[in-house]
Amino acid sequence: xxxxxxxxxxxxxKDPKFYDEIFDEKGNVxxxxxxxxxxxxxxxxxxxxxxNEKAKASFFNQGITFQVYNDQxxxxxxxxxxxxxxxxxxEEWETIEKGVLQRSKALNHFIWDIYHDKKIIKQGIIPxxxxxxxxxxxxxxxxxxxxxxIYNHISxxxxxxxxxxxxxxxxxxxRCPSGVSYxxxxxxxxxxALFGVFNHYNAHTVTDYAQNLLExxxxxxxxxxxxxxxxxxxPGVYNSxxxxxxxxxxxxxxxxxxxxxxxxxxxxVYMQTIKGxxxxxxxxxxxxxxxxxxxxxxxxxxxxxxxxxxxxKKGNVCLVNAPGTGFADDKAVYTYMPxxxxxxxxxxxxLNNVHTYHCSRxxxxxxxxxxxxxxxxxxxxxxxxxxxxxxxxxxxxxxxxVKQTIKASxxxxxxxxxxxxxxxxxxxxxxxxxxSRHVDLRTFCLLGADKEFVLKGGLTRVALKKGNLIVNSxxxxxxxxxxxxKK
Amino acid sequence: xxxxIKYKAVNTYDALIDExxxxxxxxxxxxxxxxxxxxxxTNSANAIVDTSTNTFGFPICRVHLKKPLDKISFEASYIISxxxxxxxxxxxxxxxxxxxxxxxxxxxxxxxxxxxxATQLTQLLADQAPFSFDQSRSLFDNLNDLNSWLYHNFSFxxxxxxxxxxxxxxxxxGAGVCQDFTHLFLAIARLNHIPARxxxxxxxxxxxxxxxxxxxxxxxxxxxxxxxxxxxxxNNLIALxxxxxxxHGKDYTDCAPIKGVIYGNxxxxxxxxxxxxxxxxxxxxxxxxxxxxxxxxxxxxQLAFQAQWQQQQYQQQQQLRQQQNTxxxxxx
Numbered sequence: 001x002x003x004x005x006x007x008x009x010x011x012x013x014k015d016p017k018f019y020d021e022i023f024d025e026k027g028n029v030x031x032x033x034x035x036x037x038x039x040x041x042x043x044x045x046x047x048x049x050x051x052n053e054k055a056k057a058s059f060f061n062q063g064i065t066f067q068v069y070n071d072q073x074x075x076x077x078x079x080x081x082x083x084x085x086x087x088x089x090x091e092e093w094e095t096i097e098k099g100v101l102q103r104s105k106a107l108n109h110f111i112w113d114i115y116h117d118k119k120i121i122k123q124g125i126i127p128x129x130x131x132x133x134x135x136x137x138x139x140x141x142x143x144x145x146x147x148x149x150i151y152n153h154i155s156x157x158x159x160x161x162x163x164x165x166x167x168x169x170x171x172x173x174x175r176c177p178s179g180v181s182y183x184x185x186x187x188x189x190x191x192x193a194l195f196g197v198f199n200h201y202n203a204h205t206v207t208d209y210a211q212n213l214l215e216x217x218x219x220x221x222x223x224x225x226x227x228x229x230x231x232x233x234x235p236g237v238y239n240s241x242x243x244x245x246x247x248x249x250x251x252x253x254x255x256x257x258x259x260x261x262x263x264x265x266x267x268x269v270y271m272q273t274i275k276g277x278x279x280x281x282x283x284x285x286x287x288x289x290x291x292x293x294x295x296x297x298x299x300x301x302x303x304x305x306x307x308x309x310x311x312x313k314k315g316n317v318c319l320v321n322a323p324g325t326g327f328a329d330d331k332a333v334y335t336y337m338p339x340x341x342x343x344x345x346x347x348x349x350x351l352n353n354v355h356t357y358h359c360s361r362x363x364x365x366x367x368x369x370x371x372x373x374x375x376x377x378x379x380x381x382x383x384x385x386x387x388x389x390x391x392x393x394x395x396x397x398x399x400x401x402v403k404q405t406i407k408a409s410x411x412x413x414x415x416x417x418x419x420x421x422x423x424x425x426x427x428x429x430x431x432x433x434x435x436s437r438h439v440d441l442r443t444f445c446l447l448g449a450d451k452e453f454v455l456k457g458g459l460t461r462v463a464l465k466k467g468n469l470i471v472n473s474x475x476x477x478x479x480x481x482x483x484x485x486k487k
Numbered sequence: 488x489x490x491x492i493k494y495k496a497v498n499t500y501d502a503l504i505d506e507x508x509x510x511x512x513x514x515x516x517x518x519x520x521x522x523x524x525x526x527x528x529t530n531s532a533n534a535i536v537d538t539s540t541n542t543f544g545f546p547i548c549r550v551h552l553k554k555p556l557d558k559i560s561f562e563a564s565y566i567i568s569x570x571x572x573x574x575x576x577x578x579x580x581x582x583x584x585x586x587x588x589x590x591x592x593x594x595x596x597x598x599x600x601x602x603x604x605a606t607q608l609t610q611l612l613a614d615q616a617p618f619s620f621d622q623s624r625s626l627f628d629n630l631n632d633l634n635s636w637l638y639h640n641f642s643f644x645x646x647x648x649x650x651x652x653x654x655x656x657x658x659x660x661g662a663g664v665c666q667d668f669t670h671l672f673l674a675i676a677r678l679n680h681i682p683a684r685x686x687x688x689x690x691x692x693x694x695x696x697x698x699x700x701x702x703x704x705x706x707x708x709x710x711x712x713x714x715x716x717x718x719x720x721x722n723n724l725i726a727l728x729x730x731x732x733x734x735h736g737k738d739y740t741d742c743a744p745i746k747g748v749i750y751g752n753x754x755x756x757x758x759x760x761x762x763x764x765x766x767x768x769x770x771x772x773x774x775x776x777x778x779x780x781x782x783x784x785x786x787x788x789q790l791a792f793q794a795q796w797q798q799q800q801y802q803q804q805q806q807l808r809q810q811q812n813t814x815x816x817x818x819x
Binding site: 118121122124128131132133139140142260263265266267294295296299306307309310313314 | 508510535537539540541542549551593594596597600601603604737746748750
């Protein structure tokens with residue numbers, strides 16, 4: 001090894017407790033990463049410091065930023081991007097792709113059933129309470145048939161690789177999951193910074209996502225419409241994912257609108273344009289259910305469109321994703337996913353579920369309270385990593401406090417064993433070298449009428465703080481370009 | 488029995504509003520005991536009026552205002568006919584225990600899940616419930632007891648509660664309006680596994696009571712084999728011919744007679760309502776028929792109404808002719 005090689009990987013610590021994506025047990029570089037490792041080793045740490053600055057500037061100039069809530073002041077931040085891509089070989093990817101598609105389809109069947117006959121409850125497979133006490137279950141959706149029979153057009157499934165080397169699903173996100181624009185921007189940024197590495201690898205493109213999303217939207221057009229008019233509705237520039245909303249609208253070639261740009265008349269939705277009203281048929285909405293329609297849901301919503309829900313109910317407009325999908329990506333429903341897949345598809349689940357303890361069940365609650373230091377406690381209806389406590393990181397007082405919160409409302413919490421997220425070489429600014437950091441993977445799956453698509457790639461999120469297990473961007477995570485290799 | 492119902496709302500704003508949407512849920516329901524003979528809805532700004540249906544299938548009127556103003560009024564009027572149904576007819580024959588088994592079956596719970604789950608406005612924990620059911624008595628008797636218990640233990644008082652008052656707060660205050668009585672009734676019925684829904688409507692308090700009165704609310708409960716029965720805890724009554732139903736839902740939010748979304752600089756607004764319900768004779772002339780706008784009526788109903796109206800006209804003409812005849816004869 002030359003001296004330069006030692007300098008950029010010298011501070012890389014291998015911890016046998018975690019699965020390493022790049023190095024095998026013996027400490028050798030895995031075959032898929034070998035070429036990349038050799039190429040990177042040829043650069044000095046100064047080179048990477050420069051490249052890192054370039055990549056950051058590229059993100060800043062493109063305006064790819066996000067906002068963090070709960071901060072004292074709302075700040076625009078650059079989503080930290082890492083120069084070392086994650087590589088997934090074709091065989092491994094095949095399992096992931098089949099697995100996430102299976103979950104999305106099962107969830108779609110499940111949502112349909114719950115808003116129609118509730119057969120799965122009548123059969124005693126899941127309890128009625130699970131649905132009726134869920135804050136995200138919308139009884140307004142009962143009996144409504146969404147165009148094409150699709151509820152979760154867009155699903156984002158979060159996967160991790162445990163120390164046993166197997167993928168586990170952490171959660172399914174079917175309430176307008178975000179992050180896909182970062183997947184595409186990460187690719188662009190890496191191409192700008194290190195174009196040469198792409199000559200050595202044959203990775204699937206990720207830029208076809210927008211085209212596929214548009215086709216999915218068009219496939220669920222309302223009845224009687226030939227050429228549907230599609231739009232993206234955003235809560236506005238202050239939303240943390242505004243960049244993504246504008247990116248997707250631009251990439252699909254459709255209008256980006258806010259609530260006040262639309263109005264409803266005789267149960268049809270129109271967009272105000274300088275040429276007069278224009279009918280809208282399919283809306284990719286990045287507004288939460290509660291804010292969609294102030295006449296039907298939260299009356300104080302200034303983001304929604306008055307009357308939108310009755311237009312939807314009449315079948316005159318399609319909302320992507322459908323309202324009321326939130327109960328199904330609830331962390332308590334997650335634990336029933338293996339049963340849900342078996343019930344609706346008659347198949348064994350392809351991807352593993354993490355074992356989950358329900359605090360609503362007395363015996364499991366007892367286990368959780370006694371073993372809190374070995375568990376991760378999650379609220380069932382919060383997204384974005386808020387409200388999560390990791391047992392072995394808590395002080396005695398904090399443990400007591402968590403116990404009290406759980407006891408006060410057990411239905412609101414689940415617990416899972418602390419999963420060992422795999423680690424991946426990640427460029428760290430402070431040490432100007434590559435160190436190992438925990439990663440997960442968010443995949444994106446689209447369902448339409450007779451059409452389905454899984455983005456070949458995904459968002460590999462990195463917990464940039466050493467030893468940290470929470471990778472959400474709102475908790476200070478970064479991301480990596482993710483390559484799915486062609487066969 | 489026939490009624491004339493007049494609803495008027497006047498909204499005033501402290502500054503001009505540029506654009507607004509309102510939604511009204513005022514039209515009496517068409518059901519086995521109610522028939523809407525005439526319906527009319529107008530607004531002072533002559534803004535566009537749409538019709539649609541809400542989540543529970545009840546017809547609503549929507550007003551979309553596109554010009555600036557600081558005051559607007561809305562008027563609805565209806566003529567309805569109402570039949571009386573005897574709620575006691577099928578009750579005695581059914582044994583209580585059968586009901587208890589039935590309402591605890593999973594199929595029953597799923598079918599009525601909507602009206603069994605607590606909402607924010609009907610939230611009440613079992614140990615907070617101030618009234619418990621006597622399991623040896625029938626569901627109907629228990630509900631009837633609950634009705635009079637509420638009537639005797641709470642007083643009707645305006646301005647002590649608002650639209651967000653919960654059953655727990657109502658219990659503390661011991662006083663409130665029909666909404667609060669109904670929400671507590673629903674909460675207790677649901678805790679006892681009886682499907683219960685919020686019902687909005689008009690109450691006929693006897694002719695001569697004009698103005699000042701608001702829309703009324705009561706509870707409807709589902710009793711197996713009998714169906715939905717209305718309980719009015721404010722008046723300790725079973726909803727009969729004086730209760731003209733408009734809509735039902737999980738709680739007040741689903742039945743709010745007026746909902747609005749206002750864009751503009753106005754920070755404060757004031758709304759005044761008046762509701763008048765008057766009994767009328769079937770032969771009284773349909774004075775409000777002369778209005779300019781009608782809410783659309785189902786075609787079949789329109790035909791039936793037309794036929795009825797023609798018949799009425801014919802009868803009146805006959806009467807007139809007879810009178811003329813009699814006068815003629817007297818002259819002779």
